[in-house]
Every structure is written in C-alpha cells, then in structure tokens.
Amino acid sequence: MRKTLLAAPVILVIVFLINCEPEEITPEAQLAIDIELIDKYLNENGITATEDPSGLRYVIHEQGDGETPAVSDTIVFTYNVVMMTTGSTVDEATSGVTYPLFRMVQAWQIAIPKIQEGGSMTLYAPSGLCYGRKGQDPIPPDANLIFDIALLEVL
Secondary structure, three states: OOHHHHHHHHHHHHHHHHHHOHHHHHOOHHHHHHHHHHHHHHHHHHOOEEEEOOOOEEEEEEOOOOOOOOOOEEEEEEEEEOOOOOOOOOEEEEEEEEEEHHHOHHHHHHHHHHOOOOEEEEEEEOOHHOOEEEEEEEEOOOOOOOEEEEEEEEE
C-alpha cells in the first residue's frame, strides 16, 4: 500500500510535465523582441533607417524615377537576403526576377511601393513580416532578415 501511495504523486508529476507545452510567445511580444534586436543591429552598425508602423525598418538608397508599383503589380527585381543574426546570405538573385508583389512576404508588400522603377532599398524586417514562426528552409523560425532590393521594372 505504501508503494502505491508514493507512486501516485510521481505519476501525476510525469503526466503534468508531459501535458505542459512551453508557453508560446504572442505575435505582439515577438514583434517587440524583433524590433529591439533590429534597432540594436542598426545602432551597432551606424545605420539610420526609417521606421514603418508595422515594425519594418528601411533605407531608400535610390528613389528611382519610373512607375511606382502597387501591391497588385508584377515586378522585376534583384535581391539579396541576409540573416541578421549571422550575416550569412540565404538567398539572392543578381539578374532580374519577375514575380507578383502580392505573393511576396509582407515586408516587401509594405516597402516596395515606397520606391519607383530604378530605385533600391534595404529592408530590416521583423520575423512576422517575413517567414514568421514556421520559417522556410534555410531560414529558421522567427528570423529577422535584411533584404537588399533593386526594383528594375513594374509590369
């Protein structure tokens, strides 16, 4: 009888631990974390960026002088994507890529309409405006990304 009484609390603790999942961070809390990390990166690297209310930070290098894209447009562009934490390039295209803007990550949908054809910019994007909690191989979950983008043409 005594062994049974001692085993019951141990079993309850094990069941409790198995059923407990780590507390998930809310999107708002993740955005606050991301903004803090991005602002720290910008400060450490002496970069002055414009702040968008979404949490996106960006620098326009060339405004361009052609057509301004709408999110519904297809655009031709070059790009480079860097992991903010490691500085490693995870994707790039040095010749023009044609793609609908509405199918791009939200950071691009927010930023690209701020320039015109011939323009270029760098985005410092919080994870929720990129690939978020799921990531996309080789980009891990909750990754803040740096995008260097040149807008070549609006179709």
